[in-house]
Amino acid sequence: MSGIERLIVVVLFEGVDLLDVTGPPEVFALLAREMDEPSGYRVVLAAESLDPVTTAAGVRVLPDVTFADIADRRIDTLLVPGAVELDAERRVRAITEPAVVQRVRTLAPVARRVASVCVGAHVLAAAGLLDGRRATTHWSTARQLAADHPAIEVDADPIFIRDDHVWTGAGITACLDLTLALIAEDFGDQWALRVARQLVMYLKRPSGQSQFSVLLDPVSTTRRIEALRHYISRNITAPLTVADLAAQAHLSERQLTRVFKTDLDTTPAAYVEAARVELARHGLETTDDTLDRIATTCGFHTPDTLTRAFRRTLNTTPTAYRHRFRTTP
Structure with missing residues (x-):
């Protein structure tokens, strides 16, 4: 298992949701602990520069590499977190910065699979990666996603959705479910189950489970x-x-x-x-x-x-x- 390097690239940008960034790497790290050997996953945080990035929580995060550093690398999984803002009427709206969208559009073709966390689905949509696909996002921005991108079949109910090599996740903590599913695809349910137990989580929530009450x-x-x-x-x-x-x-x-x-x-x-x-x-x-x-x-x-x-x-x-x-x- 450890002979294969699986490069996981997490896209960083100003105002990103902190748990979107830190949740998946924690799950991937637990796999190596359970295996008691290197899992092959190498998680890097990538941004435009190596300057600290300030998340929505106010916590600053240091990128590991710049986008230029990985331009020629073969990416196993491109993880795209999200960010939100409040409009004039205090409604939550997903943010899609053009520079971030362009970076994702450039990196996606060299990645084996692409996954969005929470409202990161809006970035994938703006990059044209969800057209003709079924996708989910956080319930609070699902209508926005459907209105902005009518070519996408938006389903606001599931915890996560896989459409070929493109994965989309729902609410912020659903990033844990999504990451467990990625591990299960790579190593099998038995290893994902062991990680889920460490997280005190269910390995699989019913695919139709509603995100919200x-x-x-x-x-x-x-x-x-x-x-x-x-x-x-x-x-x-x-x-x-x-x-x-x-x-x-x-x-x-x-x-x-x-x-x-x-x-x-x-x-x-x-x-x-x-x-x-x-x-x-x-x-x-x-x-x-x-x-x-x-x-x-x-x-x-x-x-x-x-x-x-x-x-x-x-x-x-x-x-x-x-x-x-x-x-x-």
Whole structure:
């Protein structure tokens, strides 16, 4: 194993998210510790110059090499972290500096594989590396990615996505899941599992696991819909049909559907199902309740309905989800 050098290049630039930069190298380093021999991975931080780079956390990081130093090197994995800023309305937006985009565009063709961490997917997109591919990014900038790059099939749900040799990761800590997947591809699941145990992580989260809770969705700009969301959470076992919700909000069914689409980018029925699935997830993670009881308390009423909802929204079953994410003994 140690006879092969796998050069991992992490792209550095001002304002980059610190964990995007430091997370993957830590995972790669743990592999060598588990093997008790060199893994072959050599991680370098590359920037325009060797001057310290100030991350979004205010911590300064020293590059190992300049981009010019590795211009003629064969790169195994090009890792592209991300950076964000707040716009005038305090909304999170991914940053894509033209100079960084150009460097990634130049380095990508000589890399065996390319991977983005969190909002680094926006850099890959700006470099033209995601056109015609399925990709993910942090949930807060997924709409921006889809709007800016219509040629990309943006899926904001998975923890990470692999499309041929291009990988994209979701939220910041998903960089750990992504890196474990890269290790599994190179050395097999058994080594990735050993590293995951050191990190106190699951080797594989279900590929369809949602990145975020429906309770963390952007707050609606319509007070009436916000009140309705609270009503749904308090009455989750009620029928909660579109007609019921429309009556509660004093809107027509058509108006309700239009407002949900505008404010929450979903339908009333899909929102209710997502809220029920979230409650079921919590029950599966933290209790010993039977599927019958969980289905009843979450408004699904039968295990079959619960299972169909899990397959539809998480691409897994309640039993499989509990096996992976149970937090009780």
